[in-house]
Each structure stands twice: as structure tokens, then as C-alpha cells.
Amino acid sequence: MALQPLIMHLDGLCHKTDLSSTLPSSDQLISIDLPVGSGPKAKNLNNDVRTIQESLNKISPLNGGPKIPLAVDGLCGSKTNKAIFDFQLKQFGIKGADTLIEPGKQTIQRINQLLFSNLPVDPSVNVEIRAKLVSHLNLVAQAVHAAQANLMQALIPGGGLFGGPANDRVNRHFALGTLNPVKREAAVRNILQVFNKYQECLLLPPELDLGFLGAGAFVADKTGDPRIAFAFANGFFRKGEIEPDRKIPMDRIHLGRRAFFALTDSEFCAFIMLHEMAHFVGFPDKTFILDNGRGWFTDSTITPLSVESRLHNADSYATFATECRTRNSTKPPYVVAATTSR
Ligand SMILES: [Zn+2]
Numbered sequence: 001m002a003l004q005p006l007i008m009h010l011d012g013l014c015h016k017t018d019l020s021s022t023l024p025s026s027d028q029l030i031s032i033d034l035p036v037g038s039g040p041k042a043k044n045l046n047n048d049v050r051t052i053q054e055s056l057n058k059i060s061p062l063n064g065g066p067k068i069p070l071a072v073d074g075l076c077g078s079k080t081n082k083a084i085f086d087f088q089l090k091q092f093g094i095k096g097a098d099t100l101i102e103p104g105k106q107t108i109q110r111i112n113q114l115l116f117s118n119l120p121v122d123p124s125v126n127v128e129i130r131a132k133l134v135s136h137l138n139l140v141a142q143a144v145h146a147a148q149a150n151l152m153q154a155l156i157p158g159g160g161l162f163g164g165p166a167n168d169r170v171n172r173h174f175a176l177g178t179l180n181p182v183k184r185e186a187a188v189r190n191i192l193q194v195f196n197k198y199q200e201c202l203l204l205p206p207e208l209d210l211g212f213l214g215a216g217a218f219v220a221d222k223t224g225d226p227r228i229a230f231a232f233a234n235g236f237f238r239k240g241e242i243e244p245d246r247k248i249p250m251d252r253i254h255l256g257r258r259a260f261f262a263l264t265d266s267e268f269c270a271f272i273m274l275h276e277m278a279h280f281v282g283f284p285d286k287t288f289i290l291d292n293g294r295g296w297f298t299d300s301t302i303t304p305l306s307v308e309s310r311l312h313n314a315d316s317y318a319t320f321a322t323e324c325r326t327r328n329s330t331k332p333p334y335v336v337a338a339t340t341s342r
Contacts, residue, residue, distance in 0.1 A: 014275075054072050136273060201277055
């Protein structure tokens, strides 16, 4: 089997690519000479303002970038000031939103972390990432337990007291409504086994030597990889194996540092973690769970998928567990619908 992992890029899609490709170099990092924005400290040199306008335009609105791209004219008017404020508000909250970008300070650092990510990490950033990871893991654990409870409910003969909604949820995400009762029960048991492995992922003892943020199966990537996350298919079963190119453990799920800044919303990050866990644990018969379609069960990228395709589709597990946790079948804003190229 090839050693290529499934790598999630900033567009939220997984690609099978070589780990050694697309590492950015630090000479791409942006800098300004004097402060940009509003207030008495702002000097708004034309070149500095252009740098900020160009950079903010590269950042998705989901991460605080402007919804309508800024004109790159070097003039810091109301639209550019609002874009600076909106970016700071999304990334740092109201306390960090002063509409002023100073050389070397947190806003320009965050822009670089989003666009390039292979910056030297300062300890305060690690503290921030650790706090975010704890909050994301909390949602992941809730989703896993909710999925397990839902599946056990669906296995009770006759559906039990809450069997109706529980069965509806399984059917929506995995299209099990078409199966006969025997096949359906076998499918539900298999899905439950996948989530039991998810639980084992959460319970793996942290190995701090593997990453500065070990927690269960998750480690923060130390190599400055610009991508969001990556996992080896069935990596859970590749205990102690090391990927020879980057010398990283294959029995861990790797989260890029930039994931913590790009996925500003805990719900979004937890969803990505649930997605990666599916690749990582695979199906009970050891076949791979890959990407047959990305999106919510209502998306046209998912609706045509057969039961077998969904049972081997990472987003089907992530969306199911998310609905079990939230009890809400409406598509969340961070779920990306896409066909996948493999
Ligand atoms: Zn994937």
C-alpha cells in the first residue's frame, strides 16, 4: 500500500498528495513598515496598505477575510478599515479589534499564520492552540458518545422508546432505509464499531514526544505543514510505523497549526476531526473509509451515493455524529459540498 496520506487542504477538501510537496518558504511572509488602519498611530503608507489589502483578499470570509474583495489601491478608506476590524474581530474577539495593524504584532502574525503557517511558533501561540484543542475535543467526544447512543438505540428491537428519531438519523446519513432488516442491523452494528474505534482514538494516551500538543490520537504537526489535517488510511492499526519522508508517526492524526487559525469556529474544527477519524480507523473489515462525496446528506454530492459508498465515506460519519450531538438535521454552514477526486 502506498504511504500517501489523505490530506485536507485549506479548501476543506482531502487530496492524496505527497507529503513533501507544497511546503511554503518563509520568504513569502508579508510585512509592513509602519502601522496600517485608523487612529493616530496609523501611517498608512501606500505600499503597506496594498500589502494588507492583497493579503486580506486571500483570506476566506469564514476566517474573517472580506466578503467582497478590497480594491488594491493603497488607500486606507472605510472599506479597508472595516475589513481590518472584521478580521480582528473574527480572529481575536472584540478585545483584539482596534482597526490597527502594527508591524510584527498579532494581526500581521495571524495573517501570516493563515497564509503560510511555517512561522516559528511562540509559546503564547501554543497556549492558545492548546485551549482551542481542548474545546474542539470536548465537542468531538460529545459527538462520538451521541453517535454511539443513537446507534445502540437503533439496535433495540422495535426501535425502543426513542427508536423512531434514532433510526431516522441513521437512515438519513447512511441511506439504510432501503435495506432489509437483517442487512440493516448488520450495517448499524458496523457503524457502531467504527464509532467504538473513534472512542478508542480519544482514549489513546497522549504521547507528548510526538507533538507539542498530544491528545488522544491527535498531534499538532510540528513541521509547519500548510495544510489543515492529515491521516493515513487505517493509521490506527499502523502502530509504531513511521512515515519515512517527514519521519512522522502513521498511528496519529496530524492537525496543521494553521487549522487552529483557519477553522476559527470550534464546531468546524470538531467536524474536520470527526472526518479525519473515519479515514484513520477505517471500516471493521479493514477496508478504507475514503472520500466518496463531501457534504451534508441533503447535498447533491451525497444523495446519489449507495449504502456501501456511504459506509465507506468519511463525511457520512462526520455529519451523522454532528447531527446526533446537535439533534439538528439542518446543514451547518461549515459543511462543504464537493465531489471528490481520488
Ligand atoms: Zn477526507
